Amino acid sequence: xxxxxxxxxxxxxxxxxxxxxxxxxxxxxxxxxxxxxxxxxxxxxxxxxxxxxxxxxxxxxxxxxxxxxxxxxxxxxxxxxxxxxxxxxxxxxxxxxxxxxxxxxxxxxxxxxxxxxxxxxxxxxxxxxxxxxxxxxxxxxxxxxxxxxxxxxxxxxxxxxxxxxxxxxxxxxxxxxxxxxxxxxxxxxxxxxxxxxxxxxxxxxxxxxxxxxxxxxxxxxxxxxxxxxxxxxxxxxxxxxxxxxxxxxxxxxxxxxxxxxxxxxxxxxxxxxxxxxxxxxxxxxxxxxxxxxxxxxxxxxxxxxxx
Amino acid sequence: xxxxxxxxxxxxxxxxxxxxxxxxxxxxxxxxxxxxxxxxxxxxxxxxxxxxxxxxxxxxxxxxxxxxxxxxxxxxxxxxxxxxxxxxxxxxxxxxxxxxxxxxxxxxxxxxxxxxxxxxxxxxxxxxxxxxxxxxxxxxxxxxxxxxxxxxxxxxxxxxxxxxxxxxxxxxxxxxxxxxxxxxxxxxxxxxxxxxxxxxxxxxxxxxxxxxxxxxxxxxxxxxxxxxxxxxxxxxxxxxxxxxxxxxxxxxxxxxxxxxxxxxxxxxxxxxxxxxxxxxxxxxxxxxxxxxxx
Numbered sequence: 001x002x003x004x005x006x007x008x009x010x011x012x013x014x015x016x017x018x019x020x021x022x023x024x025x026x027x028x029x030x031x032x033x034x035x036x037x038x039x040x041x042x043x044x045x046x047x048x049x050x051x052x053x054x055x056x057x058x059x060x061x062x063x064x065x066x067x068x069x070x071x072x073x074x075x076x077x078x079x080x081x082x083x084x085x086x087x088x089x090x091x092x093x094x095x096x097x098x099x100x101x102x103x104x105x106x107x108x109x110x111x112x113x114x115x116x117x118x119x120x121x122x123x124x125x126x127x128x129x130x131x132x133x134x135x136x137x138x139x140x141x142x143x144x145x146x147x148x149x150x151x152x153x154x155x156x157x158x159x160x161x162x163x164x165x166x167x168x169x170x171x172x173x174x175x176x177x178x179x180x181x182x183x184x185x186x187x188x189x190x191x192x193x194x195x196x197x198x199x200x201x202x203x204x205x206x207x208x209x210x211x212x213x214x215x216x217x218x219x220x221x222x223x224x225x226x227x228x229x230x231x232x233x234x235x236x237x238x239x240x241x242x243x244x245x246x247x248x249x250x251x252x253x254x255x256x257x258x259x260x261x262x263x264x265x266x267x268x269x270x271x272x273x274x275x276x277x278x279x280x281x282x283x284x285x286x287x288x289x290x291x292x293x294x295x296x297x298x299x300x301x302x303x304x305x306x307x
Numbered sequence: 308x309x310x311x312x313x314x315x316x317x318x319x320x321x322x323x324x325x326x327x328x329x330x331x332x333x334x335x336x337x338x339x340x341x342x343x344x345x346x347x348x349x350x351x352x353x354x355x356x357x358x359x360x361x362x363x364x365x366x367x368x369x370x371x372x373x374x375x376x377x378x379x380x381x382x383x384x385x386x387x388x389x390x391x392x393x394x395x396x397x398x399x400x401x402x403x404x405x406x407x408x409x410x411x412x413x414x415x416x417x418x419x420x421x422x423x424x425x426x427x428x429x430x431x432x433x434x435x436x437x438x439x440x441x442x443x444x445x446x447x448x449x450x451x452x453x454x455x456x457x458x459x460x461x462x463x464x465x466x467x468x469x470x471x472x473x474x475x476x477x478x479x480x481x482x483x484x485x486x487x488x489x490x491x492x493x494x495x496x497x498x499x500x501x502x503x504x505x506x507x508x509x510x511x512x513x514x515x516x517x518x519x520x521x522x523x524x525x526x527x528x529x530x531x532x533x534x535x536x537x538x539x540x541x542x543x544x545x546x547x548x549x550x551x552x553x554x555x556x557x558x559x560x561x562x563x564x565x566x567x568x569x570x571x572x573x574x575x576x577x578x579x580x581x582x583x584x585x586x587x588x589x590x591x592x593x594x595x596x597x598x599x600x601x
Contacts, residue, residue: 020495021493025410027402028402028403029406031399031400032406032407034399035403035424035466035469036419036423038427038462038465039423039426039427041442042430042434042435042438045437045441046437100337103337104334104338104340107335108338110334112338127344129519129585130348131522131524131581132523132525133555133556133559134352134574134577134578136556137570137574138348140559141567141571168344172341199323199326200327201326201330201331202323225429228431229430229433229434230431231431231433232556235556236556256431259433259530260529263436263440263530263532264534278437278441281434281437284433288430288431289429291429292426292429296426
């Protein structure tokens with residue numbers, strides 16, 4: 001029997017382990033279970049702490065209400081303004097990051113020679129490694145002043161500037177995930193298309209990208225899920241005015257920015273403002289979880305398709 | 308003599324070739340745009356903050372007066388936070404990866420763990436902050452201490468550590484394990500004395516990757532209440548603290564230009580730390596790959 005690199009160590013029955021080995025194995029297993037416990041703890045905390053909130057505000061009112069004024073009288077807890085604020089950022093960031101990220105992925109995978117790639121890829125990764133609070137600063141001090149030249153009516157805080165920097169932030173994810181999936185498309189498909197006389201652009205756009213479509217889609221969903229959960233840049237750049245608006249030049253508030261705003265205000269435990277962050281957090285968690293699961297499913301099917 | 312073949316391309320082909328060149332230029336421009344943005348970002352920060360950066364800035368406590376404020380408390384807070392985070396997430400993450408990679412067969416539990424870890428990696432960092440606030444700060448009554456912050460951070464970076472360590476373990480050739488078994492070593496001895504040492508460079512790189520994620524994270528720390536006026540160097544893990552990204556956020560959210568300069572200077576310190584950490588990671592990787600060559 002040959003041992004391949006991926007093969008597990010053959011486990012005999014655990015009784016044969018010496019006590020030291022047995023306790024070591026117990027430690028290893030307990031460590032692996034920490035991740036499960038973390039997930040459970042997240043769910044328990046979010047559900048348990050938002051129960052008191054939903055005693056005051058019905059889930060129906062929470063999900064469909066169009067007024068979000070938790071800190072002012074009369075208080076209203078309709079989450080739609082926060083959802084719309086989040087959508088501003090997600091759609092704006094998506095419009096920037098998805099096409100540009102795919103294009104960068106295409107360039108890295110199909111066009112760049114080994115030397116260009118060795119230079120370009122680390123630099124794109126640097127863009128991914130920059131902390132989000134830095135992007136917030138960039139939005140405030142660079143992007144918004146530039147936007148003010150084009151739109152004199154724009155406020156200091158606006159969703160457009162936040163969308164742009166969040167787009168820049170998720171661009172490297174899209175680029176490197178797209179590059180990976182494009183590379184996974186078998187060479188034979190490309191060769192076949194070339195043999196039929198297709199140009200390189202035709203091979204890329206009509207064979208490689210369609211061949212990797214599910215992988216590209218999965219990377220898009222993952223990137224959008226990140227945009228939903230992005231916190232610091234939108235807190236700094238988009239403001240804290242929850243409102244139902246389609247105007248990207250105005251100040252808005254996202255779900256994440258609301259959670260930060262409340263925790264900055266040092267609200268005492270037991271008040272409805274404190275409880276409301278868990279309700280908003282629960283919604284945020286469920287939405288991102290659903291997107292991540294969808295993305296993983298699609299990616300898995302894509303891998304099975306070619307491997 | 309045969310008729311000479313007409314080699315001029317058809318008009319349709321001319322159009323297709325032009326489109327081909329156009330698309331190439333387009334893709335190149337797209338990739339280039341990333342670099343332009345990176346350059347603009349760095350230019351913005353350096354031009355705003357470089358003048359403010361000095362030894363005094365690094366060695367001063369925060370202050371109401373922008374020109375007297377510095378990052379001393381934040382730097383020490385971040386250092387404490389990183390050390391405690393790694394002391395927690397390092398052993399647990401590596402142990403979890405060893406269990407998943409070396410001691411489980413492809414079964415139901417392994418599949419559940421795998422899906423769970425990849426989902427945890429996608430949970431927004433602010434959700435970890437909410438968990439930290441409710442669980443560590445309030446339920447376990449750890450208060451707004453370094454320990455509460457580090458436990459929160461440790462949970463946040465755990466998926467990164469596990470995924471990187473698993474990759475490093477997977478790269479160790481199976482022949483090494485087989486040789487160790489042939490010499491009569493137990494599975495645990497094999498892992499500790501054979502597999503771990505040869506996977507070490509990969510594991511260390513993964514830990515540095517996790518650290519560079521943790522050092523820039525802001526939202527979870529704000530949630531657990533680390534944004535406070537701290538004018539002392541923390542002495543132990545139960546002390547309250549502030550951290551570099553929090554200090555940057557605090558300055559960046561103030562309207563005065565002088566504080567904006569402080570924020571930019573703070574960002575320069577943060578980026579310098581990130582650069583140093585990543586350079587160490589690259590050095591370790593290069594050393595290791597040189598060692599493996601015959």
